[in-house]
Amino acid sequence: MTTTGKNLPAEEEKEATVTAMFDRIAPRYDLVNRLMTFRLDVRWRRKSIQSLSLPNQSIILDIACGTGDFCRDLEKDGFTPFGIDLSQGMLSSARTASPLVNADALVLPINNASIDGVTCGFALRNFVSLPPFFDELSRVLRPGGRIALLEVDKPSNRFIRLVHNFHFGKIVPILGSILSDGKAYKYLPESVAYLPEFDALKEMLSVAGFIDIRKQKLTSGVAQILTATKPTN
Numbered sequence: 039m040t041t042t043g044k045n046l047p048a049e050e051e052k053e054a055t056v057t058a059m060f061d062r063i064a065p066r067y068d069l070v071n072r073l074m075t076f077r078l079d080v081r082w083r084r085k086s087i088q089s090l091s092l093p094n095q096s097i098i099l100d101i102a103c104g105t106g107d108f109c110r111d112l113e114k115d116g117f118t119p120f121g122i123d124l125s126q127g128m129l130s131s132a133r134t135a136s137p138l139v140n141a142d143a144l145v146l147p148i149n150n151a152s153i154d155g156v157t158c159g160f161a162l163r164n165f166v167s168l169p170p171f172f173d174e175l176s177r178v179l180r181p182g183g184r185i186a187l188l189e190v191d192k193p194s195n196r197f198i199r200l201v202h203n204f205h206f207g208k209i210v211p212i213l214g215s216i217l218s219d220g221k222a223y224k225y226l227p228e229s230v231a232y233l234p235e236f237d238a239l240k241e242m243l244s245v246a247g248f249i250d251i252r253k254q255k256l257t258s259g260v261a262q263i264l265t266a267t268k269p270t271n
């Protein structure tokens with residue numbers, strides 16, 4: 039994922055820069071998230087959990103769990119979640135009863151075929167590389183296990199895309215600079231450039247061994263959920 043942009047770090051600095059940025063914005067992360075998405079992020083996480091289509095009590099790993107939003111929703115729905123994140127600052131600001139571990143999504147400290155499902159919210163853009171991440175998902179999931187990856191997206195409708203780009207490109211950085219850290223909230227909209235198109239993501243997931251790979255558009259295409267299954271044979 040080699041990408042250039044004013045506020046995008048070079049590949050070799052990406053992990054350290056992104057982790058330090060989330061450490062900085064952690065205390066106000068939830069507040070800014072709710073404001074900048076008009077609380078739609080809450081609805082999108084709920085849809086992601088539903089799209090796992092797993093029975094309750096399933097063991098779900100929430101990767102890049104941040105402040106624990108997914109874990110809290112998974113707990114409420116009767117799942118057995120635990121979270122992993124690279125930013126100690128985000129974990130320290132988390133509000134969840136689920137166990138949380140400070141670890142890298144690309145090197146999961148988890149046994150092979152030991153979990154039923156994975157959720158991951160708004161994090162694909164932040165990883166240094168996606169193929170090793172998808173390989174890790176395939177390794178830790180049991181056969182029949184499911185993933186639901188929630189991410190932002192680019193709306194295909196021109197008008198919606200204009201409004202959306204204005205909101206994320208202009209309003210969100212101002213909001214971020216008033217309430218949190220302006221540079222971070224310039225990075226977040228720009229980091230969409232790191233996200234491959236669905237066909238490329240589908241190919242990567244397929245190479246990692248997943249089947250039944252689907253994309254669900256959310257809210258006129260401003261966000262998306264990618265779901266896939268680890269085959270049983």
Ligand SMILES: C[S@@+](CC[C@H](N)C(=O)[O-])C[C@H]1O[C@@H](n2cnc3c(N)ncnc32)[C@H](O)[C@@H]1O
Nearest residue numbers: 060102103104123124125142143159160161164
């Ligand atoms: C935009 S936040 C999303 C937090 C949460 N998932 C949510 O839905 O709000 C992205 C998260 O990814 C984490 N992250 C970035 N790179 C990571 C990595 N390599 N391994 C684990 N977590 C990582 C960051 O620390 C941050 O908490």
